[in-house]
Amino acid sequence: MKTIQYILIALFLSLCAQAVDAQSDRQFVRNGNKFYREQNYAKAEAEYRKALEKNASNTQAMYNLGCALSRQQKDSAAVTQFETAGKTEKAHLRKAMAYHNIGVICQKRQLYAEAIEAYKESLRHNPNDNATRYNLALCKRLAKKQPPKNNDKNKNDKNKKDNDKKKQQQNKQNPNKNERNEQRQQNGEQMSKDNAEQLLNYAIQEEKATQRRLKQQQRQPQRRRLQKNW
Structure with a gap:
């Protein structure tokens, strides 16, 4: 009797295994959707993966798996599934x-x-x-x-250092040119100072002349002008 019982148990397990194998990828997707609606995202993920094992081109399983992974904060894996679904799906x-x-x-x-x-x-x-x-x-x-x-900032810093290095090399190669540039700059500054002093003196003289003319006008009697009627 025990032998028969063991045979029946083995037969039952075999039938269960065949029933699982007989499930289509769509059935696994439906199971996953059920767990997803219940917010059991880990079990939903497992069912969607089973569906893909059955049919690797099932885009619905890919997309839904991406959603389940995203709900579990598995963003990188979710993006991979969405990318695969986007490339494979025709609709x-x-x-x-x-x-x-x-x-x-x-x-x-x-x-x-x-x-x-x-x-x-x-x-x-x-x-x-x-x-x-x-x-x-x-x-x-x-x-x-x-x-x-940070990459952009480092790139800008590197460019600045390269430019400074080039200027230093140019100064070493042409020291006379650098001295001439400094002398020109000094001469330019001196000319600017001289021009500023000349303009200031001219403005002072003009101001004095204006004050003299105003005083002379105040001393002379004012003339009345008749306004024309409209």
Whole structure:
């Protein structure tokens, strides 16, 4: 009897295994959707992965897996799934949704340049999506306010050092030229000072002459002028 019991148990397990194998990728997707609605994202992820094991080209499983990963803060893995879904999917609206989600993740991480490109790609497949268009405009505005990256700052510092080094080398190679430039600069400053003094003296003389004319006019009797009628 025990032997028969063991055989029945083995047969039952075999039938269960066959039933699992018989499940299609769509069934795994439906299971994943059920767990996703229940906010059990880890189990949903597992079901979507099973669906992809059955059918690696199931774009619905790719997209839904990306959503489940994103809910678990697994952003890099989620972006990979959305990119694969966007490239594989043929329906424009679904492609637009995949690239829109990539933009949302990049925007959340303040990767505005990447977010802008993702939103643009989304709008190519669905130009009527106002939410994507709004996010695109917002990212463009935020990108302008974003401070430059350290790489740009280091590049500017390097260029400044290179320019200073070139000037030093030129001064060493042409010391006489450098002296002539300094002498010209000094002469220019001296000429500027002389011109300023001349202009100041001229202004003082003009002011004195104006004061003299005003005093003379005050001494003379004023003449009345008749105003013409209109």
